[in-house]
Amino acid sequence: MSNGILGSKMRKILITPAICCADEWFEAEESRYDIERLGFVRTTLPEDADLLVIQGAMNERILAWTQDAYSRMPEGKKVLASGTCACGGGLFPEMKGNIPVDVFIVGCPPRPEALIDGLLKIFPEGSGS
């Protein structure tokens, strides 16, 4: 899908379940920060996603879901780990995952500005440059 105003391409983002990090993610999608103006929209289909955002802890169930989703994503997929739990365990250090990550964003939770910065590091065309 192409958007001449926002950039060369809309990027679809698949997000894992979380609670506290999801709070800031919702704020990032809202009118003040509005990541959609940078070309990022959310999707629920792994086959449609360009970016997997891992946030929150990985328990067995979520890890299985995430690994399945990652395997179903198309080629050229990227992964962003958002929040201390996703980056290094955080409150749940006993949880482990084995998905390669392109960008880590630490914070508990990371601010919307940090999320935007991480998204633009992966897809710089979103900045409009």
Added chain:
Amino acid sequence: MNGEKTFIEIPAFFAGSQMSTGPLLVSAKSNGIEIQEAQAEFGFAHRGMLDLISAKTWERGRFYWSHLAPDSAPQVEKVFSEWVESGLRIHVPQRANEIRNLICELADSSRLLKCLAGCFRHLGISPARHQVHRMREGVLDLFELMTGSRHAFYFIQPGGVRWDVSDGFLSRTAQWCDRFEKDLELLQEFIHLVQVTNSALDSLGRVSFWREGKHGIELGVVSRMQVMIQQMASAAASIRAHVQDIAKMTGLNQVVGVYAMDWVAPEHEDIQIQHESLRGRWTLIAAPDANKGIRVRRLICPSYFGQQWIQESLLGAQEKDLPLVLESLDVSSLEVDQ
């Protein structure tokens, strides 16, 4: 006390949102000398939360409460701090209390706004949802102005708060209250319009509330939104009152409490609390003083939220030691080494 059931109520954490709990209640039965039975209840905590916090220390468990219910973090911190303060008889300055209450009211408003936005999301009314999130951003800005963080600020600590309000915070909060109340009126009108134009909407999302062992009233989503707005209007009035009270407390002689991780209880100079933050342990070290009649113990943590542990640890304890045990439970959270 012989053979009678002694009810001992210990304040515990509570979350102000969907994971609300009551106090930790320990019922003990003694023969006048020893505790023979004990039953601990955690109030209304969700079972998943109980599973999650079992075998965690109080410090770590507090993180769970704070993070899994982010908007209730200040309330959790407040309860924890009051718990420590009551056990150690720490006096908190009035200004610090007012600041605590102010931040808890703001957190409650933030929670209600998030719930309201969720309701608009379910109804598919996106513009209203965006507006409510924008209102919530105003609250998060105030948090950041006061504490330096939008979420999980750990601002309320035993002894008071971390620091005094920053310059301009009170006037900014007062302006926010004015704007917030006007926005709430607009939302109220909008929701009324929604209800009038489509009465079928109120049948959506009906939730029944379980009270006193039976189902209580049922409210549809639109009615719940009206209740939330009324709660927020009440919170705004309360916030305005707190701002005015804090503004009257001029001069730094009304000092906010210190960050009391290493604290010497003022009435008992021999008592020290040491907190090993890395391990989340509280250690109460005290010296016996015949004049003051302090029976002291060296109390060692870590400690656990486990109900079973509480029950087992009290069995065989001397009833005459109970106040000290409870006080140690208040402070050290469950593990006593005599």
